[in-house]
Amino acid sequence: MEATTDSRPDTSAAAQPEATVERGEVRFTVLTPRLVRMEWSADGVFRDGRTQIVVHRALDVPPFELSEDDHLLRIDTGHLRLRYEKGTGRFTAENLSVRVRHDGGHVTWRPGDTQARNLGGTYRTLDRYDGDTWQDGSKLPLEEGLIARDGWHLVDDTESFGLDDEGWVVERPAGERQDLYFFGYGLDYRAALSDFAAIAGPQPMPPRFVFGYWWSRYWNYADDELRTLGARFEKERIPLDVLVLDMDWHTTPGLSLRPGHEQKDVFGEASGWTGYTFNRSLFPDPEGFMRWAHGQNLRITLNLHPASGVMPHEEKYAAMAKALSWDTSTQAPIPFEGTSQPYMRALFDTILNPLEAQGVDFWWLDWQQWPESKAHPGLSNTWWLNHVFFTEMQRDGDRRGLIYHRWGGLGNHRYPIGFSGDSVISWTSLAYQPHFTAMASNVLYGYWSHDIGGHTFHKHIPRPERHLEPELYARWMQLGVFSPVLRTHSAKEPSLHKEPWHFGPPYGDAIFAAIRLRYQLAPYIYAAARHAYDTGVSLVRPMYYHWPEHEEAYAHPAQYMFGNDILVAPVTVPVGDDGTAPFPVWLPPGTWYSHDGAESYLGGGMLERTYTLEEIPIFVRPGSVLPLYPEGMRDLASVPDTIILQVFPGAEGHTALYDDDGATQGYQRGEFARTCVRSRRGDRAHRVHVDRMDGSYAGCPSRRRYVIELLDAGIPESVEVNGRRLRYSATPQPGTWLFDAAWLCVRVDLGLVSVHEQHDVVARFAPEHAPPKGLLHRMRRAADAVRYLKQVWGDISALPDEVNLAGQAARVLSYAVDEGDDQGRAERFTEAVQAFEARFAALPTSVEATPIDDAFKRGFADMLGR
Known part of the structure; x- marks a missing residue:
């Protein structure tokens, strides 16, 4: 196989000579101020090559002090102070120690110390x-992470295989040895x-389409069914990027293997899962099917279970046998061995690469068989196959590596995407997945893909009673929006339909909204x-990355940071009789805004609130600038020329739009732009500065349409772009600004402008016309409460006019803003706001005076108070 490359251009395995201190049987390498490698070798021979875990040691040498005498060797990096008694051999608690200095004091580690608070x-x-x-009843045997509240962690690389x-x-290597990496970080x-x-190498960037919606179902789909499915997605205007075909795409006569040739799966059964030949009764023309899929901008991944080798019924059996000089006269299966270079080379050249040439975009490597390589005991088959398949794809031209497989251990972060397997369909599974996903970031495994909605039912549930709760699925889809990958999947159960159109209101509405939000956030x-x-910091990460000194950051694992600016706490409990679900959230110190900018909260404690099915607890840092795509996207195959910059209230904020070609490895070579x-x-002006694009890549646009949205804003006296005053427009038009009363948002449309020029947007306000705090929240509560009364009370004529007007406050405000001349726009807005506030304050009294049932009055009051 040809030479492989890891995710950085420079992957030198050996450290800089200046970083190493070698004394006989021991060698210490200072890699960073917080990381030192410690080796002992009985024969004085040390390993400089790549291993499963460590692939790069040629880092810039940090400053450190070395002092020694006849008895002691000391290394001090400022953060770490290492002490070793010379000539005493193997590392023990008696001859080696590392003291970690940090803001909270210091801690000392010695070999054999047990980590008490690994995260x-x-x-x-x-x-x-x-x-x-x-x-x-047994618990998930989680592996340790790289970080702990102890302030240190040790990675033992002694038993790793090399590359x-x-x-x-x-x-x-043979012989007695120790190869330890000590991380001291407080x-x-x-x-x-x-x-x-x-x-160990960075987390590679997946292709851009990975962040779209994946449709997957364990079902023996036929070509025509998948085309019908795709057409329905298009008809419903639901974006889609990936079609996942489970194992029924291929023929599987593997259960009829000749005696003595059966391969056993992890459950001890003969494996009939292996197959490489399309089932022509389902796909009469596989290449034609995949040509159709690519014409729809859909990517295709096929499920593989390679453990049974290549069997004689396969179309490519003869070609594989010829490549390996395998005797075909016995018609025996060609046995699998993933560490056999000739076998894997033949498998790629004669079977898998031709399928890719027909249209397969990447492989779902569903390894379920024996855990270790038979040729290399101790080498995880999962780890190894992740490595081989991913790096093979990287070698194929310049496309990004991509597989879809289970976690295999440290170092596997270099081979995304993860497949978490067949979780049980339950509220319990939903509640655990946010914690599981965020915690995986502690080993840099930032791209778990879960079966959204769960995979299979509890085994004790009778088949006639098996059905997917619509509310559970809607909440799981909301979690999927704020997950690394949004992929629905399920077992081969006729009752398990997860098509979005299968669910009526309000569940279908929540599911559609979730998918749209995912694409806007792309x-x-x-x-x-x-x-x-x-940086090594994943998209989904625990709260304690940012607030490690706060006990609450560890006590609420169901919430997490999604990127640097968004805090998410997906609702994972069902609603009660009042139609809401209580879900307390810990807000870190400082001010936080709701996702629509309607509410602000002072953090530093618990926020006790309830949420309707349509609501997701999403909180944004003040001043954040969120880049969004406009609604209506079909896929992520190409990016739109419009970028929405949603600016949250706050004195200052910033972001960096990131662009590359979305498909190649060029991003590793500097082919990207920011x-x-x-x-x-401030009180009188809000300035947003869009800098010129820095960098370039193949397909880089020269022009882009920027739309600036200033949330929680009043009516500006003027809006300027690059010193030029824009006119107001009641409808969206390039080169104008408008006020969206439904969002209390000033929307400035720059039109199509050069990305190579900077653009300055200034909205000037009069403080006396600023909207009162929480106005948008009150407007929406009033609308929801009035809508509720209309649904539960037949005689809406009993409602006073002021109640009806309060329920459509956004429309009343829009008329006040859009009609008339520019001169009095801010004054008309302020007067309309004051009228709404008076109506809102009077709502409980107004409704109480009506003949509406008392239970409905209480429901109305509850909705107003949320």
Whole structure:
């Protein structure tokens, strides 16, 4: 196999000579101020090559002090102070110690110390788990993470296999040895993750389409059914990027293997899952089907279970046998061995690459069989196959590597995307997945893909009673929006329909809204993927990355940060009789805004609120600038020329739009662009500065349409772009501004402008016309409450006129703003706001005076008070 490359251009395995201190049987390498490698080798021979975990050690040498005498060796980096008794051999608690200095004081580590407060890593699969509990009652055996509240972590690389220059497995060195990496970071968890990424490689950026919607179902789909499905997605105007075909795409006569040739799966059964030949009764023309899919801008991934080798019924059996000089006279299966270079080369050349040439975009590698390589005991088959398939794809031209497989252990973060397996359909599983996803960031595994909606029912539920609760699925889809990958999947159950149009209101409405929101957030998510590549900090990360000194950051694992600016706490409990679900959220210190900018909250404590099905607890840092795509996208195959910059209230804020070609490895070579956006808001003006684009890449646009949205705003006296005053327009038009009363948002449309020029937007306000705090929230509560009365009370003529007007406050405000001349617009807005506030304050009294049932009055009051 040809030489492979990891995710950075420079992947030198050996450290700089200046970073190493070698004394006989020991060698210490200072990699960063917080990371030191410690080796002992009985024969004095040390390993400089790549391993499964560590692929890069040629880092810039940090400053450190070395002092020694006949007895002691000391290394001091400022953060770490290492002490070793010379000539005493193997590392023990008696001869080696590392003292970690941090803001809270110091801690000392010695070999053999047990880590008491590790923050957890991840696990290979959630197969058959209900939350973190398996069907026999046992708990998920989570692996350790790289960070701990102890302030240090040790990675033992002694037993790792090596990787040669071609990326192929190398046996572990013989002889007695120790190869340890000590991370000392105190509470600076992000520094620890950055250090690990520096030596173990960054999280590669997946292709852009990965962040769209994936449709998957374990079902024996036929070509025509999938075309019908795609047409329905288009008719319903639901965006879609990936079609996942489970194992029924191929023929599977593997259960009829000749005696002595059966391969056993993890459950001890003969495996009939392996197959490489399209089932022509389902796909008469596979290439034609995939040509259709690509014409719809859909990517195709096929499920593989390679453990049974290549069997004689396969179309490519003869070609595979010829490549391996395999005797075909016996018609015996060609046995699988993933670490056999000839076998894997033949598998790619004769079977998989031709399928890719027909249209397969990437592989779902569903390994479920024996855990370790038979040729290299101790080498995880999951880990190894992730490595081989991903790097093979990277070698194929310049496209980005991409597989879809389970976690195999440290170092597997270099091979996204993860498949978490067949979780149980339950509220318990939904409640556990936010924690599981965020915790995986502690080992840089930032791209878990879960079966949204769950995969299979509890085994004790009788088949006639098996059905998917619409509310549970809608809430799971909302979690999917704020997950690394949005992919629905399910077992082969006729009752398990997850098509969005299968659900009526209000559940279908919530599902549609979730998918639309996911695509609007795509530029924010894609920029966060670049941030993960650059820093080691994943898109979904625990609260304690940002607030490590607060106990609450550890006590509420169901909430997390989604990128740098958004805090999410997906609702994972059903609604009560009042139609709302209580879901307390810990807000870190400072001010936070709701996702629509309607409400502000002072953090530093618990926010006790209830949420309707349509509501997701989403909170945004003040001053944040969120880049969004406009509604109506069909897929992420190409980006629109319009970018919405949603600016939240706050004195200052900034973001950087990130762009690359979305498909190649050019982003690793500097082929990308960033556009900095800064916001500054005062009492009389709000300025948003869009800088010129910095950088370039193939297909880089020369012009772009910027739409600036100033949330929670009043009516400006004027709006200027680059010193030119814009006119007001009641309808969206390039080169104008408007006021969206439904969002209390000033929307400035720059039109199509050059990305190579900077653009300055200034909205000037009179403080006396600023909207009162919480206005938008009150407007929406009033609208919801009046709508409720109309639904439950037949005689709406009993409602006073002031109640009806309060229920459509946004429309009343829009008429006040849009009609008349520019001179009195702010005054008319202020008068209309004051009239609404008077109506809102009088709503309880107005409704109480009507003959409406008391229960309905109480429901009305409850909705107003939320």
